[in-house]
Amino acid sequence: MTGVTVPGQAGVPAAESGPMVHAEQVHKSFGSIEVLKGIDLQVRAGEVCCLLGPSGSGKSTFLRCINHLEKINAGWIRVDGELIGYRERGGKLHEMREKEVAAQRRAIGMVFQRFNLFPHKTALENVTEAPLLVRREKRAEVRDRAAALLERVGLGDKLGNYPSQLSGGQQQRVAIARALAMKPKLMLFDEPTSALDPELVGEVLDVMKDLARDGMTMIVVTHEIGFAREVGDSLVFIDGGVVVESGNPREVIANPQHERTKTFLAKVL
Amino acid sequence: MSVGTDSPERARPEPIQAVPVRHPGRWVAVAVIGVLVAMFVHLLVTNQAFNWSFMVDNMFRPPIMAGVRGSIALLVTSMLIGIVLGVVIAVMRLSENPILRGVSWAYTWFFRAVPRLVLAILFGNLGILWARIEFGLPFDRQIGALFGIQDFEARLFGFSAVDILTGFVAGMLALGLSEAAYMAEIIRAGIQSVDEGQTEAAQALGMTRGQILRRIVLPQAMRVIVPPTGNETIAMLKDTSLVAFVPVSAELFFQLRAVGSRTFQVFPMLVAATIWYLLLSSVLLVGQYYLERHFAKGIGRAGQAKARLRGMAVGGGGVTGGGGGV
Numbered sequence: 001m002t003g004v005t006v007p008g009q010a011g012v013p014a015a016e017s018g019p020m021v022h023a024e025q026v027h028k029s030f031g032s033i034e035v036l037k038g039i040d041l042q043v044r045a046g047e048v049c050c051l052l053g054p055s056g057s058g059k060s061t062f063l064r065c066i067n068h069l070e071k072i073n074a075g076w077i078r079v080d081g082e083l084i085g086y087r088e089r090g091g092k093l094h095e096m097r098e099k100e101v102a103a104q105r106r107a108i109g110m111v112f113q114r115f116n117l118f119p120h121k122t123a124l125e126n127v128t129e130a131p132l133l134v135r136r137e138k139r140a141e142v143r144d145r146a147a148a149l150l151e152r153v154g155l156g157d158k159l160g161n162y163p164s165q166l167s168g169g170q171q172q173r174v175a176i177a178r179a180l181a182m183k184p185k186l187m188l189f190d191e192p193t194s195a196l197d198p199e200l201v202g203e204v205l206d207v208m209k210d211l212a213r214d215g216m217t218m219i220v221v222t223h224e225i226g227f228a229r230e231v232g233d234s235l236v237f238i239d240g241g242v243v244v245e246s247g248n249p250r251e252v253i254a255n256p257q258h259e260r261t262k263t264f265l266a267k268v269l
Numbered sequence: 270m271s272v273g274t275d276s277p278e279r280a281r282p283e284p285i286q287a288v289p290v291r292h293p294g295r296w297v298a299v300a301v302i303g304v305l306v307a308m309f310v311h312l313l314v315t316n317q318a319f320n321w322s323f324m325v326d327n328m329f330r331p332p333i334m335a336g337v338r339g340s341i342a343l344l345v346t347s348m349l350i351g352i353v354l355g356v357v358i359a360v361m362r363l364s365e366n367p368i369l370r371g372v373s374w375a376y377t378w379f380f381r382a383v384p385r386l387v388l389a390i391l392f393g394n395l396g397i398l399w400a401r402i403e404f405g406l407p408f409d410r411q412i413g414a415l416f417g418i419q420d421f422e423a424r425l426f427g428f429s430a431v432d433i434l435t436g437f438v439a440g441m442l443a444l445g446l447s448e449a450a451y452m453a454e455i456i457r458a459g460i461q462s463v464d465e466g467q468t469e470a471a472q473a474l475g476m477t478r479g480q481i482l483r484r485i486v487l488p489q490a491m492r493v494i495v496p497p498t499g500n501e502t503i504a505m506l507k508d509t510s511l512v513a514f515v516p517v518s519a520e521l522f523f524q525l526r527a528v529g530s531r532t533f534q535v536f537p538m539l540v541a542a543t544i545w546y547l548l549l550s551s552v553l554l555v556g557q558y559y560l561e562r563h564f565a566k567g568i569g570r571a572g573q574a575k576a577r578l579r580g581m582a583v584g585g586g587g588v589t590g591g592g593g594g595v
Contacts, residue, residue: 118485120488129474130475134474
């Protein structure tokens, strides 16, 4: 809200054909509490990046900054070269209008911890809603694509069910299909399996693995170390609002360099 | 561990045959209520002041049916104004713009503070303020004087206030504007009852604020909004009788009372009024039932039962996962 400070003012680098997500020095405060204290992150196209960290470390907040659900106070975030939430004109940043922000979000899918399916719509309607309303696509096309997506996440027989009739794992898979229906170039997962019964975690992770194999760029906030090790291309450990350690997930998990990473991994492994 | 359902030595036990708990209180209550009902029926049948035949002969006469139509028209139009304006005021109240918030608060404050009866009479007398109501450039005379033009008038159209603001329109405005204040509070509560995550999920899909309100939040808020709106509609049905003071004569209670005082049969006509209002509210209750059922879609037991039936028709069992949770 109050003046976004641009590092070096003219220091916002021009759009380049670089990483899919590029964040520099991201700061975010809620009132007087600073939650993010300068996060840097780069995620290449097709990469699966896992964000790890204790609760309250700011990893979810950072994820929400990437699609501008939270406004950052300093630093910048680019997705596919495009500055998020702001437009640069004449060396100055201009806040985007609500419609422009909404347009940016179309290309960024998001999956929430608590699913947040629309309870008054069936599984199929949940998936078709945004393409019909936001992308104004043809109904028949959207319906077919939505049915195919639900089929892909293993719910081809649940098209007409309301969310309240689905298990948590099924709801989360509908939520993934709903995000995919917008044909995003980036998917954000905010602890997608944390609200699930242990026996249902696997079915959601399987869908995510399948997505990763297909080359989707993914940023996943998770406590599933196994998933990070198996599917992740990079792992970023966040604590106290800063990146403590990052690198290849298998190396970081097997041989953490930082003391805080060690204690955290010792607890969750 | 063996479960002995089919083992012969463990036969099914005898069904329980216990003496049920007695409820003597119920019988006493039935006796007391029976006597009271009998007394009431006796009163209805034997007391000549009811004059039933007169009531039945008179409660469906043309002027009274016109009154019924007038009351229903007033109910529908004022509730429409109330709901549409109520949504606008509720959205203003929840907006980020402090001026809109303030205006909305002031509106609600004014129209909830002033009694409807006072409003009805006030609107009926607005003609005292202006002979004509005209639309055009505001302060046109003053602006004209500023530029040295005498009697500068920039008005597009107008109408006689006395013609419009007496009778039906005044009553409709008084009731509708007052209702909007109450509806705004009901709708605001409904909107706020919808989980924040719904808005976030919709935002993440690229929907704009208007789309989210229309497609995601309001349909879910309806579940909370409909029951108190039913209350408001029934209250409004009764409050249409207030417009007699505007005055409006094409209104149910005014017409019934007119017959009563003309024929000196006041009491039968009051009973007729009671019956008419009972009838009309019963119709509204039926409408409310169907509305509530419609907006319970996907939520709670009604939705689940319906979909379970559909699931059986399709013949789909849970192949993946463990069937329906929750």
